Amino acid sequence: MDLEAVRTFVAVAEAGQFQKAAADLSITQQAVSKRIAGLEKELDVRLFTRTARGSQLTVDGQAFLPHAREPLRVAERADASVRPGRRALRVDVVNRRIVTAGLVQDFYRVHPEIELDVVTLDTDVDGAIAAVEAGTVDATFHAVPPQQHLPDVIRTARVVDEPHQLLVGPRHPLANARAVTPGRLAGHRIWMPGLDARGEVAAYYDELATVFGVTIDVVGPVFGNEALLAEIADSSDLATLVGEGSRYLWPDSYDLRRIPVRDPSPVYPMSLIWRDDNLHPALRELRNYLDSRRTDSPDVNVWLPKWEQRAAPSPTREV
The missing domain is CATH 3.40.190.290 (D-Maltodextrin-Binding Protein; domain 2)
Structure with a gap:
């Protein structure tokens, strides 16, 4: 699974908007949409629904969110284990x-x-x-x-x-x-x-x-x-x-x-x-x-x- 796509999914879920997530990740909104579309295709489910107030998680998106956060935490711990100043x-x-x-x-x-x-x-x-x-x-x-x-x-x-x-x-x-x-x-x-x-x-x-x-x-x-x-x-x-x-x-x-x-x-x-x-x-x-x-x-x-x-x-x- 593409870790950057998972990271983007979590960012959108937390921001509630593709545009804000793009700003938080320092990428374009088009890149956000492309990553989410690729992740949805891989999982064969819809993760978000578009509304006037932004993007809301679907039932599948809500089920996926806690599991999506876990590999990001693992990646952060792995990074800290080797990065000078962040490991013992x-x-x-x-x-x-x-x-x-x-x-x-x-x-x-x-x-x-x-x-x-x-x-x-x-x-x-x-x-x-x-x-x-x-x-x-x-x-x-x-x-x-x-x-x-x-x-x-x-x-x-x-x-x-x-x-x-x-x-x-x-x-x-x-x-x-x-x-x-x-x-x-x-x-x-x-x-x-x-x-x-x-x-x-x-x-x-x-x-x-x-x-x-x-x-x-x-x-x-x-x-x-x-x-x-x-x-x-x-x-x-x-x-x-x-x-x-x-x-x-x-x-x-x-x-x-x-x-x-x-x-x-x-x-x-x-x-x-x-x-x-x-x-x-x-x-x-x-x-x-x-x-x-x-x-x-x-x-x-x-x-x-x-x-x-x-x-x-x-x-x-x-x-």
Whole structure:
């Protein structure tokens, strides 16, 4: 069924006159008559009768009217689902416990009028870039090594430099330390079961372990963060690394300690990734907000992976 003919029928029904409907639709009265005639022919009924006071719905027209409005509402919702500014901004925060989720939540507190669709894609930077390029999401957060291939439409900007903290239980030998150096972690078991073995995450932690002689144990079934925290709280030798901005909750009885890692402070650099032809107004608002929140690590003595150090003059393609 011709959707424009249906739209014209509803306009005439609401206006009561072909001439007024034509003005409302910004078309000629002849075009209105032609659309109505075509719709009546397709339905094989008369929809209007002409009177001195205008056009009135026939019995068939009255029966058709509520059904005619429905596809117009569907079309409007479909249009709103894709039109920039009328649909929710879809952002991949990678993990709802890490710093990026907190940043997007803070952004929403500042801009509660902006509709957000927050998702978590289980992928590495290659998959994340592909998702942005395909339009699956409007933006995502990942570390972007300088050798990373970026399609021409993709732009990135570094927005987070997140230091690490050591998470230990009360019986761990480092439990009472106010801070630890990366070298001091040598000989201690850093347990990170399920650590992503793909892409930039694996490359970062492999280099961190090699440079500082740290043993990162990724062996073991993954029962979730709650189980991991319970194991660490009850252990005298297990520890794990968490981001400074990561959010975890545990019972007071666990008495877990978050200890800053400093001198140097290992920093995981994360970038916002988006398409440069994405005109969603909320995307620019998000970029501006993240740029205003961007701060260098307060610890001047930081460690970055070599792939980030090599990229220091131009770490990412920015606009």
